[in-house]
Amino acid sequence: MDRVRHIGRTGFIGGRRRLGGVLAALVLTTGTLLTVDGANAEAVGAHAKAVTTDQANLVRNPGFESGIADWTCSNGSGQAVASPARSGSAALKATPAGSDHARCAQTVAVRPNSSYTLSAWVQGSYVHLGASGTGTTDVSTWTPSASGWQQLTTRFTTGTDTTSVTVHTHGWYGQPGYFVDDVELSGPGGTDPGDPIPGAPDGLRTGATTSSSVALSWNPVGGATGYHVYRDGTKVQTVSGTSATVTGLAPSTSYRFEVTATNAKGESPRSAAVTGTTTAGSGNGPGVPKHAVTGYWQNFNNGATVQKISDVQDQYDIIAVAFADATATRGAVDFTLDPALNYTEERFKSDIAAKQAAGKSVVISVGGERGTVTVNDAASAANFADSVHALMRKYGFNGVDIDLENGIDPTYMTQALRSLSAKAGSTLVITMAPQTIDMQSTSAGYFRTALNIKDILTVVNMQYYNSGSMNGCDGKVYSQGSVDFLTALACIQLEGGLAPSQVGLGLPASPRGAGSGYVPPSVVTNALDCLAKGTGCGSFKPARTYPDIRGAMTWSTNWDAANGSAWSKAVGPHVHGLP
Numbered sequence: 001m002d003r004v005r006h007i008g009r010t011g012f013i014g015g016r017r018r019l020g021g022v023l024a025a026l027v028l029t030t031g032t033l034l035t036v037d038g039a040n041a042e043a044v045g046a047h048a049k050a051v052t053t054d055q056a057n058l059v060r061n062p063g064f065e066s067g068i069a070d071w072t073c074s075n076g077s078g079q080a081v082a083s084p085a086r087s088g089s090a091a092l093k094a095t096p097a098g099s100d101h102a103r104c105a106q107t108v109a110v111r112p113n114s115s116y117t118l119s120a121w122v123q124g125s126y127v128h129l130g131a132s133g134t135g136t137t138d139v140s141t142w143t144p145s146a147s148g149w150q151q152l153t154t155r156f157t158t159g160t161d162t163t164s165v166t167v168h169t170h171g172w173y174g175q176p177g178y179f180v181d182d183v184e185l186s187g188p189g190g191t192d193p194g195d196p197i198p199g200a201p202d203g204l205r206t207g208a209t210t211s212s213s214v215a216l217s218w219n220p221v222g223g224a225t226g227y228h229v230y231r232d233g234t235k236v237q238t239v240s241g242t243s244a245t246v247t248g249l250a251p252s253t254s255y256r257f258e259v260t261a262t263n264a265k266g267e268s269p270r271s272a273a274v275t276g277t278t279t280a281g282s283g284n285g286p287g288v289p290k291h292a293v294t295g296y297w298q299n300f301n302n303g304a305t306v307q308k309i310s311d312v313q314d315q316y317d318i319i320a321v322a323f324a325d326a327t328a329t330r331g332a333v334d335f336t337l338d339p340a341l342n343y344t345e346e347r348f349k350s351d352i353a354a355k356q357a358a359g360k361s362v363v364i365s366v367g368g369e370r371g372t373v374t375v376n377d378a379a380s381a382a383n384f385a386d387s388v389h390a391l392m393r394k395y396g397f398n399g400v401d402i403d404l405e406n407g408i409d410p411t412y413m414t415q416a417l418r419s420l421s422a423k424a425g426s427t428l429v430i431t432m433a434p435q436t437i438d439m440q441s442t443s444a445g446y447f448r449t450a451l452n453i454k455d456i457l458t459v460v461n462m463q464y465y466n467s468g469s470m471n472g473c474d475g476k477v478y479s480q481g482s483v484d485f486l487t488a489l490a491c492i493q494l495e496g497g498l499a500p501s502q503v504g505l506g507l508p509a510s511p512r513g514a515g516s517g518y519v520p521p522s523v524v525t526n527a528l529d530c531l532a533k534g535t536g537c538g539s540f541k542p543a544r545t546y547p548d549i550r551g552a553m554t555w556s557t558n559w560d561a562a563n564g565s566a567w568s569k570a571v572g573p574h575v576h577g578l579p
Contacts, residue, residue, distance in 0.1 A: 058108045058116075058185040059167060063088045070106055072269050074170075077102035086121045086149045086181040094169065095177035096475075099495065102178070103233075105168035107133075107197070107260075107267040109190025112162050116187035119153040122146055124171060124178030126471075128443060131185075132166045133228065133235050133267070135159020137411045140443040149181070163190055164266045172441070174475005190266070198224040198261035200269040201242075206257070206276040214276035216257055217243040221268070224261035230270065232256050232497050233442075234451070246276075247455075253278050253499045288361055288429060291578045292317040293571060294461055294504060294553035295560065296365065299323065301340045303512070304558035308343055309351035309362065312557045313565050315572025318431060318459075319355060319557070320365040320401040324391065326373045331380025331416070332387040333366055333373060335395070352396045361429045364391050367403035381412040385419035392424060399429030399458070402449075408438075410448035417449075421456045432460045433506060433553065436467040436480075436489060442496045451497045460493060461504040461553030465517025472540060480517045483538040486527035490549075491542050494531075500546035506553040509560035509567040521570035524552055532578050551575040 060070040065088050067080040078094040085091040094102035110116065112135070120129050122143065129152040130140030141154040158165065167185055171178045198221045207215035216229065220242050229237040229244045232255055237244050246257065254277045258270040295316040298304060312319050324333040337343050352362045366373055366388070375384045388400050400420065402413070421428050430453065438446035439462050450460050464486055469479045472488025473495055479485060486505050493503050507524055508514035526536035534545045552571050554560060560567045 056186075056189065058110070058187065058189055059106060059183045060108075061106075062183045063181055064090045064092045068092065068104070071104050072106070073104040074102060075100045078104045081179075084123065084149075084179060088181075091179050091181035092169075093177050093179050094171060096171045096173060096175055099173065099473075101170045101172050101175075103168055103170040104180070105166050106183075107164050107166045107269075108185055109164050109266045110158050110162060111188045111190055112158050112160050114188050115155065115157050116165075116185055117153065117155050118167055118183075118185050119151055120169065120183040121149045121151050121181045122169070122178060123149055125175045126172035126441075127152070127178045127180075128168075128170050128172075128441070129154065129180075130168055130443060131156055132168065133162070134165050135162030137409075138234075142441075142443075163264060164262065166267065172471065172475070173473060174471070190264075196223065197266040198222065198263055198268045201227065201259045201261050201271045204257065204259050204271045204274050206274055207243075209276060209278055213245050213247045214255065214257070214278065215243070215245045216259070216274075216276070218259050218271065221261040223263055224268075225263045226261075228260045228262060228267065230258040230260070232451070233258075238262075253454075288458055289317055289359075289576070290501070290548070290550075291575045292459070292504070292551045293568065293575050294318040294320060294431060294459065294506075294551070295509075295557040295568070296320045296322045296553075296555050298556050298558045299335075299341065300338045303562075304556065305561035306341060307558055307561060308341070309348065309355060311561070312355070313560065313568045313572070314358075315568040315576075316557060317360055317551075318429065319360060319362045320403075320431065320433075321362060321397070322365045322556070323403070324364050324366045324373075324388075327387070329383050329387075331373065331375045331383035333364075333384065333391070334387065335364060335391050349395055356396070356398070361398040362396070363399045363401045363429055363431060364388065364395070364397045365401035365403050365433075367405060367433075372406050373404060375412050375416050376409040377412060378415065381416035382419065384413075384416040385423065388420055389423045398427065399424070399431070401431040401433060403433040405435065408445040408449055410445045410452060413445075413449045414452040417453050417456070421453075428456065429458045430456060431458050433463055434460065435463050436470045438462075439489070439493055439496075440471060447493075447496065450502070454498065454502070457498075457502055459502050459504045459550045459553075460498060461506040462489070462493065463506045463517075463555075464489065465506075465508055465514045467517060474540065476540070478540070481519055481523075483523055483527045483530060483536070484540040486519075486523070487530045487537060487542060488540040490527070490531055491540075494542075494546055494549075500531075500548040501550050503546070504550045504553050506555070507567075509554040509556060510563035512562070513555050513559035521567050524571050525574040528552065528574065528578065547579045549578070551578070 064080045080090045081093045096102045128142040132138045134156045139154045139156045141152050201218045203219035256273050258273045261268040324335045434446040467480045473491035508518045511518045529536035532547050
């Protein structure tokens with residue numbers, strides 16, 4: 001959210017950050033900085049590889065000269081091809097189809113507490129390279145478009161008990177096949193006791209379920225010393241026996257589970273997947289109705305109508321106070337009323353209490369255009385949780401809104417929010433307002449954080465503005481300002497793991513509320529009908545409906561008031577009337 005008049009939340013009109021166009025740079029041992037353009041990047045990459053790689057490549061069949069031996073590609077999506085090949089006689093081609101984005105993976109033996117560099121040369125659109133099961137922070141990097149061979153590189157450190165990691169590549173929905181060659185994982189190799197890697201477990205089945213857990217069991221595997229449990233593709237547990245209960249799930253939600261067997265040699269391929277569905281639960285959070293409208297209240301004057309909390313229109317169910325400010329302590333935030341509002345702290349607290357008595361929730365929003373809050377280690381995560389909890393106790397806030405536009409570390413933001421949940425208890429309301437680019441892939445930091453806290457998350461109100469064109473879940477590109485843009489992008493979240501009750505549509509309340517992307521309230525209501533009931537759609541129509549979709553959000557209640565409250569008068573009753 002922006003504090004500057006007529007400019008959108010990101011602080012500049014148009015808002016979308018560029019994903020490409022960055023020159024490569026190589027620092028020579030003399031201290032000279034040499035910049036190179038794309039034509040020379042491969043040569044520089046080859047030189048850097050030659051001078052830095054003093055350890056063997058841990059990846060087996062890295063150039064796909066032996067077909068796709070040692071690699072597993074989802075749904076048979078991968079094959080070795082002779083052209084284009086960056087080196088040798090072959091490369092991998094993997095082709096996304098439908099909802100499968102052509103993931104090809106290999107499990108590699110590594111050592112605990114060790115540093116590794118993973119790289120690969122790729123061609124294609126939206127090609128991703130990553131490593132999972134690191135025991136610390138799983139990593140991923142990607143390129144939106146590589147018309148020629150482009151090198152992707154990422155680094156990670158293994159955990160204290162990590163003996164294997166899975167390196168993987170994947171494309172994206174609706175995109176053509178991508179190419180990979182010369183995959184390299186450099187670092188200390190894992191131990192090789194001579195015992196073979198165990199085979200994939202079979203007989204995976206679900207057992208008892210609750211509104212937040214699913215029990216699993218499977219048949220034992222010879223030679224296995226442990227098992228990894230995966231939920232929707234992410235490792236969530238490691239156990240020594242042949243059963244596990246996955247907790248922290250959302251009510252009335254289906255999850256895909258897989259299991260692998262492990263020993264000192266490595267990790268097996270994944271088992272056949274099973275689906276487990278949690279039982280019904282409220283899933284709403286105290287004070288939050290099934291279908292809710294969120295509005296940001298401005299603690300500053302940027303030309304919109306100045307409001308007190310008591311002035312906020314009654315259609316808003318969640319009021320996000322914008323914003324908390326970063327302090328000199330890393331990760332910590334504080335809040336001070338803007339003197340320009342002529343608002344006493346006592347009246348502010350009283351107004352919050354009155355809204356809550358009327359069934360509303362009031363949360364403190366962290367971030368916005370100027371809110372650079374850094375949470376990237378255990379200390380800053382603890383500072384964040386402690387400071388937000390202190391604000392909740394001081395002012396009576398129901399929870400927190402995450403509106404960070406300077407990047408988010410999913411590992412430590414997850415840690416911070418879970419710590420806050422432990423302090424605040426089951427009444428905590430957590431909302432998020434990512435930009436469209438932050439929710440294009442489940443590997444993105446914002447999306448990963450949302451999935452990590454799915455059991456305590458109230459709603460993600462993605463900003464469908466200041467964006468430009470983006471991919472929908474069908475792989476087609478949609479421009480902002482249409483019903484299709486809202487529905488096709490919401491579909492990514494709805495099919496990517498969030499419960500429908502955790503998805504809301506975020507739009508400006510008036511043309512002055514953002515740099516671009518304003519749509520009439522009728523477009524918002526049509527999009528909600530399309531998602532909830534299958535009516536009012538544009539050219540894109542979801543494969544299924546989501547009657548539990550949470551609702552909508554706007555920036556801001558102040559700009560809404562300046563426009564005669566036209567947005568809340570139209571969207572509010574429509575949201576509250578959804579099935």
